Amino acid sequence: MSRMTPFSSPLLLGFDSVERTLERIGKGGEGYPPYNIERLREEPTGEEAGANFLRITLAVAGFSPSELEVTTEENQLTIRGRQADDKDRDYLHRGIAARQFQKTFLFADGMRIVGARLGNxxxxxxxxxxxxxxxxxxxxIVVAD
Structure with missing residues (x-):
């Protein structure tokens, strides 16, 4: 028995990769670190007119720039954070863990990364x-009679 999906309509041609992408996104979903996605009203760095600008903001308190990595491959943006445990510290209470993360975002064809910055x-x-x-x-239309 075959599985029926929204993209199995005969009127939607070539959308099988979109379906696989949506399935992959649905399987992920760890909530750390928290993030926002917003539409910017102004161009972030004076880029060309006729474009929409978006900003992804991740809460990465405690991470230095050297502990963060932002990469793109094809249409996928990957953000990784790796903190090393400081063995020299003797904690009486440890509520802030040295936590690693990887967050992945997929973006549409034609989108590009304008820049990244870390502050506060x-x-x-x-x-x-x-x-x-x-x-x-x-x-x-060619007539073939």
Whole structure:
């Protein structure tokens, strides 16, 4: 018996990769570190007109820039944080763990990373999404009689 999904309609051609991506996103979902995604009203660094700008902000208090890594591969943004345990400290109470994390975001074709900065315990990553051109193309019909 085959599984019915929203993308199994015969009218949706070539969306099988989107379905796999949605399944992969659904399996992830660890909540650490907390993050926001916002639409920026102004261009973050004076980029070109006609683009929408987004910002991903992660709460990474306690991480130095050398303990954070931001990479992209194809349409995937990966943020990793690795803190080393300080063996020289003798804790009486330890409520702040040296915790590692990996957070992955998938973005659409054409989007690009504008920049990343760390300030006040927040890692901010700015993305640009250019407005797609609306192209209408007439397809000629060939008569085969």
């Amino acid at each position: 315990g927040l890692l901010m990553i700015d993305l640009a999404r250019p407005e797609p051109e609306r192209i209408v193309k007439r397809i000629e």
